[in-house]
Amino acid sequence: MHVRAYNYWVSLLGGRAYPSIEDLDPANIADFGANSVLLDFSMGIEDPSIQYLGRSLREECGVEASIRKISEVPSRSLLSRLTDHYLQIIANRAPIGFEAEFVGQKGHNTLYRGILMPFSSDDDTIDFIYGVINWKVMVDAETQARLAAEVEAARRDLPRTQVAAPAAWADGPSSGFSDTPVDESPLAADLLDAEAGLADLLDHARACAADVGQADQRTRAALYRALDRAYAFAEAAARNPQGYAELLEDAGIKPQARAPMTPVVKLVFGTDHDKTRLTEYAAVLTHARRQGVPAEGFAAFLSAASGGIKGIVAAERAARRPEPRPDTLAAAATSLRARAPIASLPIAAGDEEFVLLLARAGLDGMLEVVARVEGEAGLTEKAIRRAGA
Missing domain, CATH: 3.30.450.20 (PAS domain)
Structure with missing residues (x-):
């Protein structure tokens, strides 16, 4: 205004x-x-x-x-x-x-x-x-965040009526302006998604990101809105890789194959933003893409997430964590138990089921056991895995 x-x-x-x-x-x-x-x-x-x-x-x-x-x-x-x-x-x-x-x-x-x-x-x-x-x-932060998420989810469900967007600049007070400011219109983001170029989407996301932290009472709602716009930009960037590459080059940001959302949040929130927060924001966007969330469903996905942003970050980190390697010791031991013995020696086995022996080659071509390796459980287990594979 x-x-x-x-x-x-x-x-x-x-x-x-x-x-x-x-x-x-x-x-x-x-x-x-x-x-x-x-x-x-x-x-x-x-x-x-x-x-x-x-x-x-x-x-x-x-x-x-x-x-x-x-x-x-x-x-x-x-x-x-x-x-x-x-x-x-x-x-x-x-x-x-x-x-x-x-x-x-x-x-x-x-x-x-x-x-x-x-x-x-x-x-x-x-x-x-x-x-x-x-x-x-403003209302309290929790109510504001909930209302913002509900309004955003409802806005996504609105039919995309093709109306002329009001001008952002004008020569007079009543020239081409609606009663609702452009940046507060419930249809403004939909029109932007449908008609704007990649750079315009980025500008809109940056404007939302600039609101984050300006006031404690609206921090969460503003952050949810900024992440929603960042995700919409990321989806548009995926459809326009050349335009996205040009924006990255202009900003001096390198693409990251292993963390594709990190450049997105750097473009939106700025490279000087807190690194820990950038990492978390990128994890949120990455998890939404991993779950196949469409751009129009991101606000609902965010508001319904258990634990909010922290919960999504934890879920994404768990999803990226490599699967634990299967324990091959038990399978190798079972395989060795079923094998026929190569030889039987008059050496006391003690309490251990498997014993590691060290042998040398004799002059007659036979193996001569010279020592029993004790107190090396890790070495014995490694030998079991190798022999039973």
Whole structure:
């Protein structure tokens, strides 16, 4: 939303240093007007007046339409997070974007992203600032991860309706935009899978990976989403090996025949990402491919896995572990028991069933036993295996 707002601001410049305040009508901006506020500095910058406050922003902050000054903005409200930045506009004389998280008035962890843009009444002085902000109220990590997995599984089941994807850039607030932002549309990923090139799939996966770890409350959900996009990219790369090889070469990453998913996660999460995590992510993707999971079923596979990511990693490591070599000692011993003796010697056998003897060749062509090898169980077992094979 803040990108679209910035494009709108640019469209109003008309070669001037700042857009004219006369060209701005927030109440008639259907795209993001409800999420915006207009500050008036014409009477001074100490306590600017609020000329417009969008409905959605007003409802979220729990303020009435009668609020007129910044000093009346409730502390710890979303509106306060936006208006706290207005002096930076005066200092920088250019739009500024910002994003962060905070615990709001209702005690909920809230992620927000916004932009403040300067306007002028005389093409030179910044006496108005227009701000647009979007936000998400987060639940606890476990609930968020479960909901994200359920939504993703449900999205996979949706019919792939062929609709025109909204543009990511535009000249105005209502030009080609739907009511839902492009990156949050439930059909956006499906359209991307169906129509985008390999590089676009990688960019989308990287964008999801960039969300991992940005906030503790959404880490697991963001990670599941990033892995889902990484798996979709891996499946597309398998269908386009030449394009995949070019992406690897551009990134300076070497393919690995024995670990084919490692380059994939390096492309998505970055080569400077924690090596242990990269290894685990690659194991998750590899196990999904080993199980024949299609790209559209990966989210459900991940959410249904016992033990989550750790459980999948353990299962993949167990699957790669070589089968234990069969114990040939018992079979060799059984074979030797059935054989006829070559000779019988008057030597006490003791408690052992098999005894290792050392012989030398005599002058008459006979073998002369010169010693009994004792205390070497490993050597005796090796001889049994060799003789009984």
